Amino acid sequence: MDNSIFLLIFSLLLLQSPISASNLHKLKQLRSDFHSQEQTFPSSSSNAIPPTKFFEVTKPIKLPKGKPCSYNVLTHDFAFTYGKPPVFANYTPPSNCPYQSFSKIVLEWKAASKGRQFDRIFGVWVGGVEILRSCTAEPRATGIVWTVKKDITRYQSLLLSNQTLAVSLRNVVDGTYTGIYHVHINVHFYPHESKVETLASGSEIPADLILPISKNIPSDNGFWFEIQNSTDKGLKEFKIPQNAYKAVLEVYVSFHENDEFWYTNPPDSYLNANNLTDTPGHGAFREVVVTLDKKNVVGSIWPFTVIYTGGVNPLLWRPITGIGSFDLPSYDIDVTPFLGTILDGKVHSLGFKVTNALNVWYIDANLHLWLDRKSSRTEGKLVNHIAKPLVESVVSDFNGLNGTFSISAKRSILSNGWVRSSFGNISTSFVQDLTYSSSMVIEKNGDKQTVNQIISFNDSVHSKLPSHVHNFISETQRTFSLNLDSDTLDKGNGTYLAVANITLGFDENKSKNAASGFSKSSLKNVQDGQGTMVVKNNLVISGVGATQQEYKYKSKGFCYFRKVSASNYTILYDKVRKLCNKRLNNGSHSGSASLFFL
Numbered sequence: 001m002d003n004s005i006f007l008l009i010f011s012l013l014l015l016q017s018p019i020s021a022s023n024l025h026k027l028k029q030l031r032s033d034f035h036s037q038e039q040t041f042p043s044s045s046s047n048a049i050p051p052t053k054f055f056e057v058t059k060p061i062k063l064p065k066g067k068p069c070s071y072n073v074l075t076h077d078f079a080f081t082y083g084k085p086p087v088f089a090n091y092t093p094p095s096n097c098p099y100q101s102f103s104k105i106v107l108e109w110k111a112a113s114k115g116r117q118f119d120r121i122f123g124v125w126v127g128g129v130e131i132l133r134s135c136t137a138e139p140r141a142t143g144i145v146w147t148v149k150k151d152i153t154r155y156q157s158l159l160l161s162n163q164t165l166a167v168s169l170r171n172v173v174d175g176t177y178t179g180i181y182h183v184h185i186n187v188h189f190y191p192h193e194s195k196v197e198t199l200a201s202g203s204e205i206p207a208d209l210i211l212p213i214s215k216n217i218p219s220d221n222g223f224w225f226e227i228q229n230s231t232d233k234g235l236k237e238f239k240i241p242q243n244a245y246k247a248v249l250e251v252y253v254s255f256h257e258n259d260e261f262w263y264t265n266p267p268d269s270y271l272n273a274n275n276l277t278d279t280p281g282h283g284a285f286r287e288v289v290v291t292l293d294k295k296n297v298v299g300s301i302w303p304f305t306v307i308y309t310g311g312v313n314p315l316l317w318r319p320i321t322g323i324g325s326f327d328l329p330s331y332d333i334d335v336t337p338f339l340g341t342i343l344d345g346k347v348h349s350l351g352f353k354v355t356n357a358l359n360v361w362y363i364d365a366n367l368h369l370w371l372d373r374k375s376s377r378t379e380g381k382l383v384n385h386i387a388k389p390l391v392e393s394v395v396s397d398f399n400g401l402n403g404t405f406s407i408s409a410k411r412s413i414l415s416n417g418w419v420r421s422s423f424g425n426i427s428t429s430f431v432q433d434l435t436y437s438s439s440m441v442i443e444k445n446g447d448k449q450t451v452n453q454i455i456s457f458n459d460s461v462h463s464k465l466p467s468h469v470h471n472f473i474s475e476t477q478r479t480f481s482l483n484l485d486s487d488t489l490d491k492g493n494g495t496y497l498a499v500a501n502i503t504l505g506f507d508e509n510k511s512k513n514a515a516s517g518f519s520k521s522s523l524k525n526v527q528d529g530q531g532t533m534v535v536k537n538n539l540v541i542s543g544v545g546a547t548q549q550e551y552k553y554k555s556k557g558f559c560y561f562r563k564v565s566a567s568n569y570t571i572l573y574d575k576v577r578k579l580c581n582k583r584l585n586n587g588s589h590s591g592s593a594s595l596f597f598l
């Protein structure tokens with residue numbers, strides 16, 4: 001039992017927390033301690049070793065022509081920040097820019113660290129509106145650097161006025177955990193190419209107003225609500241202008257501590273039968289439910305299984321980090337059908353709950369609102385709202401610590417309503433269909449665990465415009481897949497060999513049919529990782545991780561393919577192709593050589 005997976009992943013690691021275990025959020029990561037090995041370099045040559053560059057594979061941001069106006073919003077060293085307020089900076093829009101209208105705004109997070117440190121979750125807010133949620137990379141003795149670039153154009157309405165920028169990154173620095181995070185945040189404003197005033201019915205036009213659905217006053221842990229259990233609730237009161245004609249709630253979620261690996265949690269019946277009191281349970285299904293005025297379920301989120309840079313085996317994520325770990329996905333819920341309910345000029349509330357939750361989930365949201373410039377009042381009505389209760393089934397078959405578990409869940413939510421503005425009387429329906437299935441096998445008295453999980457998550461927005469031939473239709477299909485096999489072998493003397501293989505997939509198809517035309521994109525992003533590590537006294541004393549990733553993004557006129565592989569910190573191959581033309585994909589084609597960057 002001593003060396004069971006549960007103890008390895010879940011509780012042994014509690015001990016390494018430098019403060020008290022219950023205070024820290026990153027409890028379950030191992031830290032690799034190759035310090036002694038790396039310190040065999042004389043210090044002078046050690047300084048000469050260039051830092052390792054960590055990265056998340058993602059498509060580059062499509063930038064307009066022209067030089068951006070760039071400026072540095074924050075430069076800060078995050079040393080011992082635990083228990084201290086977030087770091088604040090004055091944000092001002094660019095004033096000495098030759099143009100004042102922007103088509104793209106890009107946030108650039110650049111960081112460096114050296115030494116030994118956990119992965120830390122962090123958030124960046126502008127006026128209480130979260131614009132980036134991310135996780136730090138775990139440093140090495142020889143140092144690391146990484147950069148995250150994010151298209152923040154959708155937050156434009158905020159970014160054009162003076163604001164307060166806040167960053168919460170709770171770090172602990174002491175004799176053991178030496179890594180300080182040296183951070184630069186830059187914002188780049190790209191000029192407008194052409195300007196067209198159109199109805200923002202789902203087109204890419206940023207909202208006119210964004211309301212923070214986050215804590216009014218941040219704790220040292222930022223503006224997010226901290227959901228501790230399935231009855232706990234994050235609740236925010238808000239009021240909207242009475243001339244809104246479209247509303248989208250963007251939700252950010254991340255899971256930590258006892259729920260960091262929620263998808264591996266066994267059911268409580270198994271834990272109870274085996275007297276496992278310290279192992280996180282509540283099964284392997286989680287759902288974030290969003291409610292309006294404490295009653296209407298406006299949407300549901302079945303989140304992607306982001307694995308942070310210290311998760312499962314930290315060596316898997318060096319230097320290719322896990323999908324979504326440097327830029328956690330946010331999830332959009334179209335709440336336009338509910339505008340009729342909230343256009344009354346009164347205070348309403350949005351609430352967040354997490355089904356089966358264990359501590360702790362960080363959740364907050366941004367309410368994007370599009371306003372009717374030609375009238376001070378719009379009106380609307382919710383016509384239909386069907387949110388059937390969640391259907392969850394768990395089939396358990398176990399004998400002692402060995403067992404198999406099948407979990408499935410299903411949910412669909414539909415809302416339909418009309419809003420009359422100067423654009424006319426527009427009926428909008430928003431539909432979410434979600435399915436979940438997981439099979440978990442536990443063998444070797446708990447030492448070996450296999451998890452195969454698939455989340456399928458579709459949503460659609462249909463808008464009927466009165467006088468337009470084209471209705472607006474937007475559909476998104478997502479499949480999140482996770483296969484995780486882990487095994488531990490007792491090596492005696494408090495030492496274990498841990499082996500883990502993982503496949504993590506994020507697939508997304510989007511289509512949009514609007515008056516402006518039809519557009520479509522697809523993304524297939526999959527990572528395979530194989531890791532081994534020898535763990536002693538909660539320290540990774542040796543090991544190796546290898547990761548292969550294939551990223552394929554296609555849309556009309558913009559494609560991006562990347563195949564990259566790394567093992568033991570070294571890139572084995574890295575092929576990038578940016579052209580959509582399939583013919584050029586033929587490796588033997590004479591023109592292909594210049595398209596690959598090895």
Ligand SMILES: *[C@@H]1O[C@H](CO)[C@@H](O)[C@H](O)[C@H]1NC(C)=O
Nearest residue numbers: 090091092093095161162163
């Ligand atoms: C925004 O901040 C700048 C710099 O502090 C200041 O000069 C300017 O007057 C402010 N603008 C507004 C509208 O408050």
Ligand SMILES: *[C@@H]1O[C@H](CO)[C@@H](O)[C@H](O)[C@H]1NC(C)=O
Nearest residue numbers: 226227228229230231232233
């Ligand atoms: C759930 O969490 C809240 C907030 O921490 C706490 O007040 C409440 O007692 C908890 N409920 C249960 C059943 O543990």
Ligand SMILES: *[C@@H]1O[C@H](CO)[C@@H](O)[C@H](O)[C@H]1NC(C)=O
Nearest residue numbers: 271272273274275276400401
């Ligand atoms: C669990 O604890 C109870 C009461 O202490 C004991 O009777 C039972 O045998 C234990 N079961 C296992 C599997 O250890």
Ligand SMILES: *[C@@H]1O[C@H](CO)[C@@H](O)[C@H](O)[C@H]1NC(C)=O
Nearest residue numbers: 379418419420425426427464
């Ligand atoms: C808007 O259209 C719906 C049907 O699509 C109708 O029921 C409603 O009365 C209309 N509202 C106004 C103000 O015309």
Ligand SMILES: *[C@@H]1O[C@H](CO)[C@@H](O)[C@H](O)[C@H]1NC(C)=O
Nearest residue numbers: 433434435456457458477478
């Ligand atoms: C999502 O849409 C696809 C294509 O229409 C369908 O095959 C799949 O079953 C849908 N998934 C859910 C959860 O409804």
Ligand SMILES: *[C@@H]1O[C@H](CO)[C@@H](O)[C@H](O)[C@H]1NC(C)=O
Nearest residue numbers: 399400401402443444445446
């Ligand atoms: C659990 O499975 C292992 C092999 O994986 C076996 O050696 C052990 O006896 C099994 N335990 C029980 C209680 O069946």
Ligand SMILES: *[C@@H]1O[C@H](CO)[C@@H](O)[C@H](O)[C@H]1NC(C)=O
Nearest residue numbers: 477478479480507508509522
């Ligand atoms: C996306 O579309 C492709 C091609 O139609 C299909 O094979 C794939 O399963 C779809 N992915 C999702 C997430 O629905």
Ligand SMILES: *[C@@H]1O[C@H](CO)[C@@H](O)[C@H](O)[C@H]1NC(C)=O
Nearest residue numbers: 485486487499500501530531
């Ligand atoms: C991981 O993959 C390797 C190579 O494919 C295999 O030998 C090993 O048994 C796998 N380990 C686990 C725990 O699945």
Ligand SMILES: *[C@@H]1O[C@H](CO)[C@@H](O)[C@H](O)[C@H]1NC(C)=O
Nearest residue numbers: 491492493494495496536537
């Ligand atoms: C076990 O660890 C102790 C103390 O670290 C050491 O003295 C002993 O030699 C180790 N035994 C084995 C078999 O490695």
Ligand SMILES: *[C@@H]1O[C@H](CO)[C@@H](O)[C@H](O)[C@H]1NC(C)=O
Nearest residue numbers: 037543544545567568569570
């Ligand atoms: C990993 O790389 C280090 C340094 O280059 C080397 O010493 C070590 O032997 C490698 N490990 C494996 C398993 O290849």
Ligand SMILES: *[C@@H]1O[C@H](CO)[C@@H](O)[C@H](O)[C@H]1NC(C)=O
Nearest residue numbers: 582583585586587588589590
């Ligand atoms: C790739 O190019 C070679 C040489 O031009 C040709 O023989 C082959 O059929 C092509 N393969 C594909 C899949 O197009």
